[in-house]
Amino acid sequence: MVGRKPVTWSVRAREELNTILRFYRERNGNSAYGTKIQNRIDLLVLYVSRNEEYGQATDRPDIRSVVLKPFELIYKITENKIIIVSIWDARRDPDSLKLP
Secondary structure (H helix, E strand, C coil), X not given: CCCCCCEEECXXXXXXXXXXXXXXXXXXXXXXXXXXXXXXXXXXHHHHHHCCXXXXXXXXXXXXXXEECCEEEEEEECXXXXXXXXXXXXXXXXXXXXXX
């Protein structure tokens, strides 16, 4: 794919990211590690926007994921945009992950 496809975040994904960042800020007493995570996620989102097939295929053809240990960035590909659907903690039971 040439160029960039627009990326939007689901409410769920935004809430998950905020929860992750809040957890590390409270645990560490500062936002340095959270900023590092945010920067890594921003870079992944940029890669995905430039190449929607960057992530690993899932059992659904419209859903892909990128590992960012210990998290996974899970996104949905549509004709006009990419939707970040979840920032999943990969240490959790995968059977509890419910995607739209």
